[in-house]
Amino acid sequence: MSPDPEHWNAAALEHLTGPMRGKLSWITARAVDVCLRPDKRLVFTETHPDEGNPDAIARFRRVGSTYEIEAVGTQPVWLNGKPLQSAALGYGDVIEFGETGPLSRFRLYDDSHGPGLTVGEILDDVLCYVRTSRRPLHRKLGFAAADLVRRLARDTSIFFRALVVLSLGLLAYTLYQQHRADQLIQARLETGTVQIDAVATALADARRESIRPADLAALQSELGERLTTNAERLRTLEARSGASRRVISTASPSVVFLQGGYSLRHKKTGEMLRHVVGQNGMPVHLPNGQPFLSLSGTGDIAEVQFNGTGFVLAGRDLLITNRHVAEPWGTGVRAGGEEIEPVMTRFIAYFPGQPTPVTLTVLAMSDSMDLAALTMDRGAEVPGLEISQEAPAPGDEVIVMGYPTGLKSMLAQTGSTFVQELKEAGETGFWAVAGQLAAANLIAPLASRGIVGQATDVTVVYDAETTHGGSGGPVLNASGEVVAVNTAIIPEFGGSNLGVPAAHISSLIEALTTAPVQ
Incomplete structure (x- = not known):
């Protein structure tokens, strides 16, 4: 707020432009003439009120507690941007002397206060210059910006300058922290995007491999031929060795069909990854064919479904399978997720001859091998399989048991009546088909015979036929003992x-801290 004009007894012109820019010219006499020199400087001379300098461009006269200004020469004078004849001056008025003269601000000061300016007054000076100067706009703006920086650096107090430096430092630190936070958020978003993309890819792959009603007849014919071939090979195997028939029949009840599904979940909110649905209520798909997924989606949970094989250990209600079956999400889903985590939505096992599944829980997973141990929500009621105390040798015969191709191989064994019933009922969903097969007592593992080609401490290589879905199944010797766990194929x-x-397997069981189930 400006001081009360009644107490001002000294005046000054603060020059905003020209060679005297930034300086003050004090006006203390009762009458002062102002002359404009060719070098654009102003000269102030005290005169008698009734006399004057013939070269003057303007005259100041003391009137009460302020001054009046009068244009007295041939050159024009502007007050606050308007042509001047004469007028009483107020605190902060801006005067422009002639076409080539400077722009100056009129100020009145109290005897006890110096001409120190506040930041507000400096800013007001700059804005006033922009408003009143008749220079081209680009020149006005450039000059105003440079003058503002100069005056803030020169005319303000040391405390203010220190405060500005501190504020700039805090601002820079805040911007740096914000930049780091943005980078972290971006990294988390990218990580989440990688995870969601991996799930979307898995869903798209599962959609292409899913069983559709129109595929059932073709599937039955195609896999029926494979089944006939396998059956012929099995008959040959059994004809050559009655022990093989005993091994297969004894082991089959302990070899289970695994089904599971997983999705992504936000760790803090618990929100599940869902399908985004359109206005028609149908899931939206991206141009590349993948489903559009989001944590804020309103459709069904985006569940990636998988299957595999497991087997029960003798004397323990534990299932053994591959780690990649118990933890089916790949590295794209698992990598670096700080905000989003993969979770199992459902994990069950069907035993041959039993109509209802058991629910599974992961008990332990090997850090170095593709092995996992699972617990069940109820007893297996099967004898289980013994672990061989001797490693296989090259040339040994082995039998691999499991559920290669999952539901498709079992459907191929059911016959046309069951397939027709599924087609009529429209029961082709992942979970529904398995339930129907179990209810009809049609879940049973397939067996294939092969020869061990190589055996080391970390790998057993054999040529028994299998494929995806057979992962986690037992590899049995002629005595029906487990010599390996089927884990991967080498199609090349x-x-x-x-x-x-x-x-x-023995090492994994020994590492368990829970007591064995009797």
Whole structure:
């Protein structure tokens, strides 16, 4: 707020432009003439009120507690941007002297206060210059910006300058922290995007592999031929060795069909990844064919479904399978998720001859081998399989048991009546088909015979036929003991397959801290 004009007894012109820019010219006499020199400087001379300098451009006269200004020469004078004849001056009025003269601000000061300016007054000076100057706009703005910086650096107090430096430092620190936070958020978003993309890809793959009513007849014919081939091979196997028939019949009840589904969940909010649905209520798909998924979606939970094989250990209500079956999400889903985590939505097992499934829980997973141990919500009521105390040798015969191709292989064994019933009922969903197969007592593992090609401490290689879905199944010797756990195929090398040696099952069981179930 400006001081009360009644107490001002000294006046000054603060020059905003020209060679005297930034300086003050004091006006203390009762009458002062102002002359404009060729070098654009102003000269102030005290005169008698009734006399004057013939070269003057303007005259100041003391009137009460302020001054009046009068244009007295041939050159024009402007007050606050308007042509001047004469007028009483107020605090902050801006005067422009002639076409080439400076722009100056009129100020009145109290005797006890110096001409120090506040930041507000400096800013007001700059804005006033922009409003009143008749220079081109781009020149006015450039000059105003430079003058503002100069005056804030020169005419303000040391405390204010220190405060500005501190504020700039705090601002820079805040911007730096915000930049780091933005980077972290971006990294988390990218991580979440990678996870969601991985789930979307898995869902798109599962959609392409899902069973549709129109596929059932073709599926039955195609896999029926495979089943006939396998049956012929099995008859040959059994004809050559009655022990093989005993091994298969004894082991089958302990070899289970695994089904599961997983999705993504936000760790803090618990929100599940869902399908985004359109106005018609149908899930939206992206141009690449993948489903559109989001944590804020309103459709069904985006569940990636999988299947595999497991088997019960003798004397323990534990299931053994592969780690990649018990933890089916790949590295794209698992990598770096600080905000989003993969979670199992459902994990069950069907035993041959039992109509209802058991619910599974992961008990332990090996850090070095593709092995996992699972617990069940009720007893298995099967004898289970023994672990061989001897490693297989190259040339040994082995039997691999499991559920290769999952539901498709079992559907191929059911016959046309069951397939027709599924087609009529429209029961082709992942969970529904398995339930119908179990209710009809049609869940049973397939067996294939092969020869061990190589055996080491970490891998057993054999040529028994299998494929995806057979992962986690037992590899049995002629005595029906587990010598390996089927884990991977090598399609580029004559259909050879890989298994984890059974000795690692014993190591995994020994590492468990829970007491064995009797």
